[in-house]
Amino acid sequence: MSLVGYTLAIFVIVAALATAMFRDVLSxxxxxxxxxxxxxxxYTLLLAPDVAMTEAAIGAGVTTILLLLTIAKxxxxxxxxxxxxxxxxxxFVVGAFVVVLGTQVLPEMYAVGDSEAPVWSNPEVTQAYLEQTYEDTGVQNAVTAVLAAYRGFDTFGEAVxxxxxxxxxxxxxxxxVFA
Amino acid sequence: MIELLATRYAYALMFVLLGIGLYMVIASENLVKKLIGVNLFQTAIFLFFVAVAYVEVDGEPGGSPVVPATTEPAAGDLILASPLPHVIVLTAIVVGIALTAVGLALIVRIHAEYGTLREDTLREVRADE
Structure with missing residues (x-):
């Protein structure tokens, strides 16, 4: 994790605390x-630019607009x-929750970026998607291919x-209108 | 302890954000702030999925799965982050905004019926009826 990453992590925690503590809803x-x-x-630093774009557009954009509309109404x-x-x-409750997670669960996690982690423990799966995506679907972006082709029905369910x-x-x- | 935090920073950050989101849901009297808390909790879960997919090769970040691997990767050579958790998170973000919209619509309706967004006042108004 780079210096930028640690700075961002601190920024995110401070922003979250400010969100929780500001009494004024607009703030x-x-x-x-x-x-x-x-x-x-x-998310971009963690190699997920696609997720980052969606989060920036929907999390920072649409959610903010919806919340602002709500307090305007x-x-x-x-x-x-x-x-x-x-x-x-x-x-007290939340503190206990975080302390239990931090002391009991955190040591059991795989290190971030560890290629022995469960996502990679069966590398044939992930690797097969990455390698065969273009042949199977004609799309070079593996994320788009999984979203729209391999798991297209899932995305259809999401639209529903x-x-x-x-x-x-x-x-x-x-x-x-029709009632 | 420090080593644990340095290698599992994303999970530690996730736990802290989960705590803050949960605190907002429990402690905030204002319904809009409660819903912001739910959203905050959600983004912490997204961070977990993204961190799970992340991969490093000899301490250097691997590649992002949105760009095709230009060089032929050797067999068993893991250089790109896994695309599968990313796809789940993309779906979850869109479903999350849909649920937020429904929640906010309910809040607007509650305000139209009871004239308040504060949970304690709402309880009093409902007890009077």
Whole structure:
């Protein structure tokens, strides 16, 4: 992990903490947008530029716009305090959760980038996708090929989910045209 | 301890972000902030998948699976990150935004019915009915 990576990790943690602690919802939304961008750059460093682009467009873009639309349509509570007060019981529960994960699960994980990790333990699978993608589908980008060709039905199911979510949103907002 | 953090930084970061997201869901009184917490939790899970796919060769990052391997990789030579977790995350991001949209629509509707977005006030209003 480079210096850039560590700086980004600290930036992401600070942005997440600010999102949690800002009392003003508008400030929280804006800081959350910054957090999403930080995460997108972190994904790029971890060799996933496709995920990073989607996260930047959807996480930092569309989510922020939806959240802003929501507080424009509802209320933005005015407050003179900058930060939330700390909820001690919640902090205790969450602290226990993180400590258990950190002490019990973290040592059992494979090192980041370890080629002995389970994703690579059966290299024929990943390697076969990477090598045969172009012959099988005519697409050189392995991620696109898996998304649209090998797992095309899955992506179709995803479109169904988005369609269902659209219908649910219209129903909840009572905007259906044909009723 | 330091060595553990240095080699498993992405997972450590994921655990911290999971904690912050969970804290927002539990502790925030404002419904919009609760939903931001859910989104934050989600991005931490995405980080886990991306970190699992990441691969290094002799301490140097491997290649990204979105560019075709220009040189013929030798048999068993693992140089590109695995594309499969990336695809799962792409699907999850799109499904996540759809769910966020439904949640925000419910929040708008709750505000239209009860005139508040705060959980404690909402409980009082509902108890009065």
């Amino acid at each position: 929280a939304i804006i800081v959350f947008g910054a957090y999403s961008l930080g995460m997108a750059i972190l 509802t209320t933005r509570p005015t407050t003179d305090r900058l930060f939330e007060s700390i909820d001690v019981p919640a902090l 989910v988005v369609f269902a979510a659209g219908i649910a949103t219209l129903l909840v907002l009572k905007r259906e």
